């Protein structure tokens with residue numbers, strides 16, 4: 001469909017259906033049934049099979065009309081992509097709808113104290129007892145787990161096979177007595193991630209996704225989507241400024257809770273948008289050395305955006321293909337964030353010692369400086385992305401491995 | 415604006431790439447670079463006379479294929495990949511572009527067809543190769559059209575039938591056509607780092623010339639941008655060749671009982687290089703699309719030139735380093751691409767000059 005055609009169809013539909021006096025969930029139900037909640041999803045599942053560029057047109061019209069979009073914030077996108085790609089029809093029927101309406105929020109329960117980069121070395125245990133999966137173990141660094149309804153959980157179901165083969169992937173109900181999330185304080189002062197303890201937590205057999213022992217494949221699907229997210233925001237809609245009407249109050253409240261862990265995420269990407277305004281405001285724009293560094297940053301930023309646009313332009317969500325190219329985008333985002341942090345430091349000079357209201361841009365620049373280190377760790381470290389790029393994109397040979405054979409016999413953290 | 419290559423453009427790339435692999439293998443590069451002339455006239459005839467590679471960016475009425483900066487870039491990229499030796503860059507990308515941008519209609523009609531079909535070898539004489547602002551200071555034209563002055567470095571002037579000279583003087587900055595071998599013209603071949611691209615010092619003492627067009631500051635910037643975009647493409651081709659052959663080498667060379675490509679230090683260096691080249695390539699292709707559409711960032715060509723030069727030099731350094739001792743020999747081909755990379759890095763402005771040019775434009779636009 002052409003952008004003009006999409007534009008006129010969405011406009012007409014919103015003119016007929018959008019009202020500010022409906023309860024939020026009721027509105028989103030209508031949105032889903034109208035097929036405009038997630039146009040990039042497949043047609044059988046609430047979508048229209050649009051490309052991301054076509055989806056962006058839809059989002060633009062929503063913004064123009066101040067219409068509240070489907071729920072988008074947080075790891076729910078990881079959940080829906082994973083379920084779309086690997087879930088059964090029954091799972092799609094049960095989980096996708098509440099993800100879009102905003103009734104369910106999600107978190108990602110992958111990393112453990114003993115295994116982060118080496119995700120497949122995980123040791124959370126899942127055992128089938130009396131027809132139910134019983135989960136015991138600990139996860140860590142889990143963003144939004146403190147208010148999530150469900151978790152994407154990887155756990156070990158077989159200890160006698162090589163490590164990648166003994167993993168299963170579950171959709172875990174977080175609202176049960178056996179699950180406890182404790183927030184952790186980060187170096188930038190925020191508390192977005194948690195440690196999560198599972199003590200005899202229960203998962204129904206129909207909430208195992210992708211089949212027993214097939215969890216590694218499903219996890220790679222989640223990770224591939226997550227990494228692509230670093231290079232290309234799935235352009236959603238958002239509403240600028242305060243708007244009058246009951247539905248906006250509910251929407252604001254949803255955002256206040258769901259988006260809270262992510263307020264510093266733009267800062268961890270380096271706030272490239274603030275570089276030129278700050279350089280002009282401070283006069284640093286006249287300094288030849290700073291100009292060189294700004295130009296390098298803008299080249300990186302523009303080039304990375306152009307490269308990911310051409311790689312992603314025609315991609316649709318819900319495809320099972322796992323693309324190592326996501327790792328290139330993730331590494332690019334890291335490189336850009338570091339260069340931006342470097343440039344912000346040059347621009348601020350000694351003022352870079354200050355934070356909070358005394359500092360530049362009301363503390364935003366200070367937050368950049370102490371948040372950027374996260375981007376090269378979260379979602380797989382830079383070193384891991386380089387391993388993936390060299391082995392999977394360039395076909396360079398794997399190094400020596402000390403973790404083959406039955407998982408039980410592999411050396412690991414105490 | 416275009417964001418992907420069209421079917422026809424991909425086809426052009428296939429044809430050029432096949433022809434160059436056939437006509438410009440490393441053995442041919444080595445043969446040509448050892449000669450004074452610097453290229454093989456028979457190959458020139460095939461690539462330009464028969465296949466039309468010097469006229470891809472020239473209108474059909476002037477004997478070209480009717481493309482633009484994108485098509486010029488495609489040919490340049492493939493030539494950089496194979497390190498083609500010959501006056502294509504000087505004649506097609508530089509002199510051809512100057513005629514397209516600056517010559518009067520009648521002069522264009524007279525001069526372009528020969529450049530487009532390769533029967534005329536032309537070059538563009540610029541007395542400053544660092545940036546457009548200094549061009550035209552050292553060569554002047556007198557009221558009778560005679561040219562005097564010196565250009566310190568001119569590409570392929572030693573084989574040029576036609577020299578297009580940007581000179582100051584009477585009537586302001588202009589483009590002047592001078593015949594190769596004209597009285598008072600002294601072309602002195604120079605010793606160069608990159609033997610695959612020949613340079614000469616060109617001195618003019620009362621050389622008869624014909625003014626074929628006016629060169630305003632805008633015109634000169636447009637010519638500069640198009641040449642820089644083409645050169646960025648050439649560097650991307652070179653970077654890609656260096657990168658692919660280097661990664662392949664790491665898969666075949668064994669040390670400590672394993673392929674060196676299994677060492678993480680080398681893997682990570684290659685991964686970083688891939689990223690650097692991908693970004694530079696995206697900027698480079700973008701620069702040509704901006705030029706053809708007359709849209710986008712006015713500094714797109716400078717971004718491309720700076721990024722491609724840095725990426726190509728990174729690939730060249732890694733190309734030598736990851737081969738160890740063999741990489742430092744004359745016998746191994748890697749140094750040929752290294753030397754081209756070094757030359758192109760500084761030709762028409764170093765990366766730092768282009769970053770400053772970009773910032774000046776960006777601040778001018780703000």
Ligand SMILES: Cc1cc2nc3c(=O)[nH]c(=O)nc-3n(C[C@H](O)[C@H](O)[C@H](O)COP(=O)(O)OP(=O)(O)OC[C@H]3O[C@@H](n4cnc5c(N)ncnc54)[C@H](O)[C@@H]3O)c2cc1C
Pocket residue numbers: 107108109110111112113114115116117118140141142143144193374377378379380381382383384387
């Ligand atoms: C802000 C933030 C949010 C996060 N959110 C989530 C979340 O929601 N859910 C979740 O499950 N996890 C989350 N994580 C965890 C993240 O995925 C892990 O921290 C990350 O994968 C690294 O694992 P680790 O911390 O155990 O470090 P380690 O794996 O111990 O790594 C330590 C160092 O060793 C290096 N290293 C390890 N292996 C190799 C190798 N093979 N080659 C070279 N170098 C290597 C690493 O690159 C790193 O520099 C989050 C992390 C951060 C910082």
